Amino acid sequence: MPKDFTNKLLEWNRNQNNRSMPWKGESDPYRIWLSEIILQQTRVEQGTAYYKKFISFFPTIVDLANASEKDIFKNWEGLGYYTRCRNLIATARIIAFEYGGLFPSAYPEILALPGIGQYTAAAISSFAFGLPYAVIDGNVERIIARYFGISTPVGSAAGKKEYIRIAADLLDIKNPAVYNQAIMDFGATICKPQNPLCVHCIQARDCYAFQKGMINKFPLKKPSLKRKKRWLYYFIVNAGKDKIWIRERTEKDIWQNLYEFILWETGKIIPQDKVHKTSFFRDNFGKRGFCIRHISEAFSQTLTHQSITGLFVHLNKPLDKVPGYQSVSKESLMEYPFPKIISDYIKNSPFL
């Protein structure tokens, strides 16, 4: 019964939930929004440090709206999913300049802001404004699927509808903020994806999956996707003494607004001893008497739809001009926001 679930969840929350996070109980919509954007694709442990850093650098939404994109991206560096950061900037500017710095307080207006989907709009509406919207994410779907034994796959169109209906039924409309935070905390600490704490769970007696011994069978998922493979060869070339060529990625692609070295992309890996024989190398460097001083090991990163491998190739001498690239001093390199594989390389390379 929906109300049994809700009553027990709230009882667990009152008596046993001791999860503490800096945004919990917060009512400033700017802080709530910021925490929710960070937590969209980031774990709480990692997100907390970024949340504190953003609050301290940009105490209000107007500060964030007035900051330079380079500073904001630099503070975001390492969190990944950079579309979030672009949308963060766009929303901050809309609220600062079109809403006079005041966060809108109606669900449809909140939902219309860049980077805010149903989950985030429900979280902000309930936490900041006490509005009765239930949050639904992978954690909530897992809890519902297990408790009610739902066999419609999550991610399917039918599943989406079904989970929305059940989540709305479960919500405590008198106190949506407490309920929404409680179900998130319950999913993170008790009804976890792996090794859930069923033995201590207050819902176990009425939980379908637990009673049938099928905890690991729920939620049912759609088959997983195939990732496109991309190989990025980064040529690290000096621009005179202690300067290096980099550029901002401006295309509509991964890592838009982040920086990179001179890039050559291929669809397959090239053996180390063949890089200097490729037409890219011959046309751009080989004909001008360049040779390769060092090629790094492979750095990998898995994104939602792509699997990326980056290699870093150091050349033996400087270039005076590289169209589309800018030269920056080695000391200032780390002021630029880079994709994770590049900043990892810069931090660890003996050559930089």
Ligand code: ADE
């Ligand atoms: N994930 C998304 N929002 C969250 C919140 N408010 N608390 C914990 N985890 C979350």
